[in-house]
Amino acid sequence: MSEDIKKMYRTIVSDHFPDEIKITFGDQTLTYRKRTWKIEVEPGVIEERGLRYGENPDQEAALYELVGGNLVLGECEYIEPGLGLVSSLSEEDMLQFGKHPSKTNLTDVDNSLNILRYLAKRPACVIVKHNNPCGVAHGETIEEAFIRAYRADRIAAFGGAIALNRSVDKACAEAISREYFEVVAAPEYEEGAVEILKKRKNLRIIRIKRIDRLEEYWGKRVVEFKSLIDGGIIVQQSQVNKVRGPEDLKPAVAKKPDGTEVRCKREPTEREIEDMIFGWAVEIGVTSNSVLFVKDLCTVAIGTGEQDRVGVTEIAIFKAYVKYADLLCYDRYGIPYKQLELEIRKGLRPEAQKIEIDEETRAKRAGLPGSVMVSDAFFPFRDAVDVAIKEGISAIIQPGGSVRDWESIEACNEADPPVAMLFTGQRVFKH
Template sequence: MKDFKGIYKQLVGDCFPSTIKISIGGQTFIYQKRSWEVDGEKKGLRYGENPHQMSALYELINGNIILGDCHFISPGQGLVSALTEKDFHQFGKHPSQINLTDLDRGLQILRYLMDKPAVVIIKHNNPCGVAYGNSLTEAFHRAYFADRIAAFGGCVVVNRSLDRETAEEISQYYVELIAAPDYASGVVDILKQRKNLRIVEIKRIERLADYVNKTWLDFKSLMDGGLILQQSPYTRIKSKKDFYPAETEYKGKTYRIKRVPTEKEFKDLLFGWYIEQGVTSNSVIFVKDEATVAIGTGEQDRVGVVEIAIFKAYTKYADSLCFKKHNIPYKQLEKEIAEGKRPLSQKEEIDFLTKDAYGGIKGAVMVSDGFFPFRDGVDVAIKEGITAIAQPGGSIRDFESIVACNEAKPPVAMVYTGERAFRH
């Protein structure tokens, strides 16, 4: 019988060169391939996106490119690509491409969230849950239970020294990788109880805010061997003052939003917009009290992704309630009720509480990475009790979204970002 589990443990050889030199317009980048010695075996990435794909990680070690007013990031500022053996307190096994791209995406989001203890949980290059907290433990708890189901096997990135209390909570759950600027005494030993967990120290996490205005040269490869080059994504939104009040003109009539966001709503809108910088588009995010309620990702239509985010909010809220109350997933509760092992009343209570809280959406704000081409996406979200919206603006039918917000009882606030946040 073929060992299908074994394919995930194998090390795939790669034929990529030790160095790469890329010249653009007479300017040059020089990259060095990264490898690590694990259990006596020197190797780079375990494999690519899938176990049968070759892959290699390269660090920028020399050169710089300046194109017009765009200064791309220079050598000596490595984060993920600069990791050496000493930065891994535990390898578990050689990291794969997805492990490190998840970590990189988490850092891309976290660079905007350095003011307070924050935790980002990433899986398949999309955040599962993101939260601020008064402590790192609180931030992790809020981020994890924003989507406990998706967080299984995810990558946890924190912006403060990992303390014992937070480590003990994290160690209760299965995660693939943890990254922190450093670890308090005894914390690594707690985490090492999970032998396959990758425990990573990235000291530059403490200075992630320095990367907010830095961009890198982003390569997109085509199946015909062609390349698309672009400046990496970034946002000009740095404070509530950078949002625009929702206003537009249609057929000679001016439409203005009735209500501007409150201070609390502005905080949540900013928080959500920063998370949007690392979410696959089309996407919308529901945020409440500077923590994600639900993240809708990668859908082709705007109203569809709002509906998916709402479905996820209800599903995850019910699961979190069930896990906290009965210490089992919601799906297991349903199964045990069907088998006669638990009373139906337990499910009915969870369902009632979830519906009563609108899956946690009531009182939340909604952030969208693209404009709303029709008012349907706005209407669907308003029905669930959102209080404010941030979106790029620029649709021919922006007036419809403004009317929808003004017609709501009470009126819903809306601001424009004046920029899109697509990621593909």
């Protein structure tokens, strides 16, 4: 029975979707072609197949590439054919099929690229799991970017999808191959790097040639479809990041109900502004409601998909403490924190090891002091801001626009030391 259950995750489900789809918007038509690959389904047997399956093994799925039509609606011209990334992957780009990609693998890579397109100026790594980033970081080299992103949340990164915006060299490949991932995507792989990565037999190794030109996709929109349970659909334009540089950030100014103006007193430092812009790029790819913390161009903790903003702030802080303690434990003893707890309960390790890690984590406040708080929407109350300030954050970036913005600004001014805050004027919900 157990083997039958395991087998279903490796079985490629045949799909009954057509080879071509046409979608008509009034008098304009977009044409999509199904993407398939010639793969070895069993030793010596080559067949042409599409996606392994959808989100789950009992769901048929298909991948389509835009191949015809140029859509213009109002003043917006949408992305044109010939710019495929994930949707245009060929057999030559799948350097190792691994278990063969499913919908989840490719949508994870796609959301990585959604974030990476705003981080093109320096080596960067995005690690995504279940369509949310686990860790995102810049580095002086692509190896450093990967290591920083991985160490930001090595627990969640297990089995995730990695996307890198520079060629993978041997050093980076060695670092990746030491851990377990489902997918790695990069614009190219230097000589010897693929051979190192292939030590992981189930790893999908993907080359996406336009990753090094992702910045060209910054302002390009697509039409997004949301299917409803009754067969209906909602369509919308995709989001575009409006924060390209410091000049796009706005001072945090608001008025109290009595008309008195309240202004954030402290200006952010150059480092904080860099982290604000970096964090906002990451926030574009996080499921809302979300709050995240970044420091030195690396995520510290990412809170995702909660119904209330103070709740997601508390969860992000909790995650920061959990990940910090786990990393200390892993660096010190070579095991996860949860394994340390188990071995202590079994009498295999002294409790002093856990106490030492817990005390250091609390003393360092999980690395949160000096970090920038990023929120995808305004704060309806000051509670989330107060919770974050208590942990030592030094600056906040948020859209602004709440009738209680003045309360959040006052929370920053009352802090000791004062906290900086800037507005983006853009909400970036993602559902």
